Amino acid sequence: MGEALYEKSLLVLRKLLQDGDLTVSEVVQSYLTRVRTVETRVGSFIELAEEEALLQGAKTLDERRSRGEGDISHHPLYGLPVGMKDNIAVRGMRMTNASRMLEHYRSPYDATVTTRLREAEGIIMGKLNMDEFAMGSSTETSALQTTRNPWHTDYVPGGSSGGSAAAVAAGEVAFAFGTDSGGSIRQPAAYTGVVGFKPTYGRISRFGVAAFASSFDTVGFLTRDALDAAFILDIFSGFDEKDTTSLPHEPTNVYHTLKDRDPDTFLKGLRIAVPHEFMGEVISPEVKARIEEAFHVLEQAGAHIEYVHFPHMAYAEPAYYILTSAEASSNMSRFDGVRYGYRAKDVEDIETMFKKTRSEGLGWEVKRRILLGTFSLSAGHYEAFYQKAQKVRTLIHEDFARLFADYDVVLGPTTPTAAFKFGERLSDPLKMYESDLLTVIANLAGLPAISVPAGFTSAGLPVGLQIMGPMLGEEEVLGVAHAYQTLTEHHLARPTL
Amino acid sequence: MQVTRDTVKEIADYAMLTLNEQELEHMVRDMQEIVSFVEKLNEVPTDGVEPMIHPVKLMIVMHDDTVQRTEDLDAVLGQAPDRSGSYFQVPQVLGES
Numbered sequence: 001m002g003e004a005l006y007e008k009s010l011l012v013l014r015k016l017l018q019d020g021d022l023t024v025s026e027v028v029q030s031y032l033t034r035v036r037t038v039e040t041r042v043g044s045f046i047e048l049a050e051e052e053a054l055l056q057g058a059k060t061l062d063e064r065r066s067r068g069e070g071d072i073s074h075h076p077l078y079g080l081p082v083g084m085k086d087n088i089a090v091r092g093m094r095m096t097n098a099s100r101m102l103e104h105y106r107s108p109y110d111a112t113v114t115t116r117l118r119e120a121e122g123i124i125m126g127k128l129n130m131d132e133f134a135m136g137s138s139t140e141t142s143a144l145q146t147t148r149n150p151w152h153t154d155y156v157p158g159g160s161s162g163g164s165a166a167a168v169a170a171g172e173v174a175f176a177f178g179t180d181s182g183g184s185i186r187q188p189a190a191y192t193g194v195v196g197f198k199p200t201y202g203r204i205s206r207f208g209v210a211a212f213a214s215s216f217d218t219v220g221f222l223t224r225d226a227l228d229a230a231f232i233l234d235i236f237s238g239f240d241e242k243d244t245t246s247l248p249h250e251p252t253n254v255y256h257t258l259k260d261r262d263p264d265t266f267l268k269g270l271r272i273a274v275p276h277e278f279m280g281e282v283i284s285p286e287v288k289a290r291i292e293e294a295f296h297v298l299e300q301a302g303a304h305i306e307y308v309h310f311p312h313m314a315y316a317e318p319a320y321y322i323l324t325s326a327e328a329s330s331n332m333s334r335f336d337g338v339r340y341g342y343r344a345k346d347v348e349d350i351e352t353m354f355k356k357t358r359s360e361g362l363g364w365e366v367k368r369r370i371l372l373g374t375f376s377l378s379a380g381h382y383e384a385f386y387q388k389a390q391k392v393r394t395l396i397h398e399d400f401a402r403l404f405a406d407y408d409v410v411l412g413p414t415t416p417t418a419a420f421k422f423g424e425r426l427s428d429p430l431k432m433y434e435s436d437l438l439t440v441i442a443n444l445a446g447l448p449a450i451s452v453p454a455g456f457t458s459a460g461l462p463v464g465l466q467i468m469g470p471m472l473g474e475e476e477v478l479g480v481a482h483a484y485q486t487l488t489e490h491h492l493a494r495p496t497l
Numbered sequence: 498m499q500v501t502r503d504t505v506k507e508i509a510d511y512a513m514l515t516l517n518e519q520e521l522e523h524m525v526r527d528m529q530e531i532v533s534f535v536e537k538l539n540e541v542p543t544d545g546v547e548p549m550i551h552p553v554k555l556m557i558v559m560h561d562d563t564v565q566r567t568e569d570l571d572a573v574l575g576q577a578p579d580r581s582g583s584y585f586q587v588p589q590v591l592g593e594s
Contacts, residue, residue, distance in 0.1 A: 108572035201552045215551045241558050248556055318535035329512060336513070338585050343578035350590045354513040367514055368527055371505065374512045375528070376535075388538050390548030395541065397549055429527055430534055446552025471553075 005030035006171035007494055010080060010228040013174055017079045018072060020065075024058040024079035028123060031081045035125070035172045038497045043147045044167035046086045047094045048126040057123065076235050077122035083167045083176035086127040087134055088219075089208035090114050093124075097210050098142035099132045101361035102341045111208020112240045113177060113219060120235055125173050129163030132363045134184055134212040135328065136160050137435045140426050141365040149192055150495040151461055155419040158188030158435070161222065165192040168222045170497055175223045175232060179209060181216040182320055183414075183439025186451035189222055190414035190464025193453045193493060195481070196222050197229040200472050201446030202247035204233075205240030211331040213324035214245070216443045225491050226452060226481035230254040233474060247472075254475050263483035268302035270480070271407040275310035278412030278438055290455040290463040291413045297487050298411075298480075305411075308403060312395045313441070317433060319396070320440040322376050322389035328366075329373025335361065368429065397445045404470040409480050412438055414451035414464035438466060448474045452481045453490040462493075498536065500529040 005013065005027060016022040032051060039045060061079055064070050072078045084090055087097045089107035091114070096102045110118070117124065131141040139147045139162025147162045149155040150170040157166040161178030165188035168176050178185040180198035189196025198220040206217055219236070223229045238251035274295065279288060295305050337343035337357030344356035362370075376385035403410055415435050425432040442449040448471075451464035465484070469477035485491050505525050509516055516524055570583060579586040 105576060108568055108576065241560065244558055245551075245553065245555060247553060312541065315538055315541055318537050321531065322535050322538075333513075337578060338587055340576035341578070347588055350588050351513075353588050355515045358513050359515045362514075367516075368524065368531075370512050370514065371508050371524065371528060372531055374508050375504070375532075378508065378511065384539075385535065387548050388541075388543060389535075390550065391543035391546040392538055392541055393549040394546050395543070397552075429531060444552075 004034075004171075006034040009224045010174045011231060014078075014080060024061045024123070025055065027079055028054050028058040028081060031125065031172065031174075034170075038150070038170050038172065041148060041153055041497060042150055042166050042170045042172070043145050044083070044128050044163040044170065044172055046096055046098065046127045046129050046144055046163070049093070049124060054123065054125070061121065072121070075119070075121035076231070077117065077120035080122050080174045081125045082117060082122040083125050083128045083164060083173035084114070085130055085161050085164050085176065085178050087130060087179060087210040088113060088177055090124055090127065094127055095210070096127075096144060097133045098130045098144050099362065099366070100143045100342060101335050103144070105341055107208075109208065112205035112242060113236055114208065116236055128161075128167055128176060131160035131162070132366050133210065133328075133332070134160040134179055134181060135365050135369050137183070137187060137432050138420070138425065139163060139188070140422065141363055143363050146422070149419050150497055151193060152419070152459070154421055155461065156191070156422055158191035158419060160184040160188075161196075162188045164222045165189050165194055165196065168192070168194045168224065169495060171494070175221055175228060178220055178222050179212075180218050180220050180443065181213050181324060182443050183436040185220045185222060186414050186439050186449060186464065186466060187435060189451040191419035191462065193462030193490075193495070194222050194224060195226055195229055195453070195491065196220070196451045196464075197226070197233070197478070198442065198449050199233060199237065199474055200247070200448045201443070202245050203237045203249075203252070203448075203474070205243045205246050207240055207242035213327035214331065215327060216324055218443065225485050226450065226478050227255070227258060227485075229450070230258050230478045230482065233478070249472070252474055254478055257475060258479055258482050261479070263486045264301055266479055267298060267483050270303040270409070272298065272303050272305045273308045273403050273407035273410045274305055274412060275313065275410065276307055277310045277313035282416045282434070282437065283413055284417045286457040287413050287415070287417060287463050291465055294454045294465045294484065295411070298484060301483070301487060306407070308407075310399050310403070312392060312399050315392045316396055316441045316444060317437055319389040319392040320436075320444060321372065321433065322385050323393065325369040325373035326377050326386050327373070329370045329377065332362070332366065332370050393444050396441060400441075400445045400447065400470075408469075409473075409476050410468040412466050414438060414466040418457045418459070418461035418463055442468050447471060448477045450477050450481050452484060453493070455490050456493075498532060500525055500532050
């Protein structure tokens with residue numbers, strides 16, 4: 001057989017299940033064995049579903065099938081093992097957000113994506129580690145555990161969806177949900193050699209997903225390849241009346257378009273913009289080399305690549321940190337020790353309870369962002385910081401609009417360097433923020449973007465190619481990613497664990 | 498701008514956070530570094546630029562005025578650190594204890 005079950009792409013696994021060549025029990029057993037083998041080294045799961053319950057659930061599906069009941073073509077993820085980032089509500093399971101504040105919280109309800117996942121008959125394997133409340137770029141701010149990069153366990157998996165990325169890279173799940181507010185799906189995907197896809201803001205419901213920065217937060221996926229991501233997007237996209245920021249559009253239909261399309265015909269004449277600012281001095285020579293190789297592959301297939309300017313690039317990160325911290329400071333005010341989560345002991349009055357609860361329950365990075373946000377929203381600083389950043393957000397949006405008037409997609413590296421070692425950046429906030437330098441712009445403008453594997457550094461660490469598209473341009477983004485993957489084999493490499 | 502101990506203390510108070518002496522010193526340093534970094538925005542001319550509040554046009558969703566059963570009261574209250582019947586219980590808010 002060669003390739004183990006856990007190494008197969010979602011769509012290959014799905015076909016084997018749909019054709020009856022595999023049972024759900026076999027698939028779940030194979031993934032459970034894989035988790036048992038590698039999890040002590042990877043540390044992706046905050047909570048793994050109970051083994052007995054998983055196997056019983058698989059058996060129920062198999063028995064129903066053997067009786068000829070239930071049309072599995074109506075259940076597009078039938079029997080496929082899925083991981084959820086721990087900021088997404090799954091009824092009855094933990095939802096810690098990797099914070100002491102919610103260490104013992106169990107969600108009493110399902111997020112909309114979880115409801116749809118259950119309807120699609122995917123198997124929920126468990127909840128995955130992350131940076132505390134998604135604030136961080138290495139999963140090191142998790143208050144609960146360490147997640148390691150499956151390619152080299154001395155290195156971070158990236159973040160904030162580090163558990164999701166590591167679980168997919170290590171073959172512990174067939175795909176994983178993540179959230180991306182400034183690169184939290186794409187950056188860990190780049191660091192762990194998997195595909196990380198963030199759709200247009202509002203494409204997928206945020207109902208039941210813990211809010212970090214509400215005008216930036218986007219639900220997306222970490223997968224083995226771009227075609228998997230297209231298939232999953234079609235299932236989870238679409239309007240949700242429970243989310244006022246959900247876009248009033250029908251679900252996408254990208255998978256069928258891509259599946260039957262000849263990648264060469266698609267790439268011929270495609271107009272690709274590469275901003276000089278994405279390839280500057282801050283980009284490590286090895287990352288730059290891999291990305292230039294990727295450009296060459298696309299050019300060989302007939303795409304037109306032109307270097308352009310992105311005038312406000314240097315201001316994206318400062319604007320991003322002001323705006324997301326401001327939104328976070330407001331969102332985090334709900335953690336007061338009254339309704340759920342941690343409450344400090346031995347407090348006499350309510351103000352002491354609020355302060356002690358928050359000070360004991362929240363970690364350093366979260367506090368720092370709450371303070372920066374409160375600062376930039378406070379009287380005397382509001383105009384100079386918060387409103388200034390909102391205006392720069394407009395200018396970045398306009399930079400993109402100008403580019404997309406002439407080009408189909410914008411390309412560059414996902415991150416300036418490959419993964420870094422544990423502890424290397426934790427005490428230097430600006431150095432840590434630098435790893436999101438190239439990803440925050442898509443969230444400032446709400447645009448769809450993807451990171452796809454583009455080879456390795458000499459130390460054997462993965463490098464990611466980033467593709468950004470216009471508003472609602474998921475088909476362009478996934479189309480270029482899929483075409484690139486039919487011409488390359490980087491995404492087929494697997495770590496040795 | 499200079500980030501002072503007093504500024505950070507005041508902001509922490511607004512945000513219902515308490516920092517001990519050591520944390521306060523550390524936070525002043527971190528905040529100073531971040532504020533100096535974000536002040537880079539002052540280089541950008543923004544006269545006449547509209548602030549962008551949200552990446553997509555927001556739409557107000559109107560629901561039918563019907564009663565829907567959503568969460569189970571006990572499941573929700575069961576998450577509270579302290580409760581009394583169907584109420585959340587907290588330390589005394591007003592008056593002398």
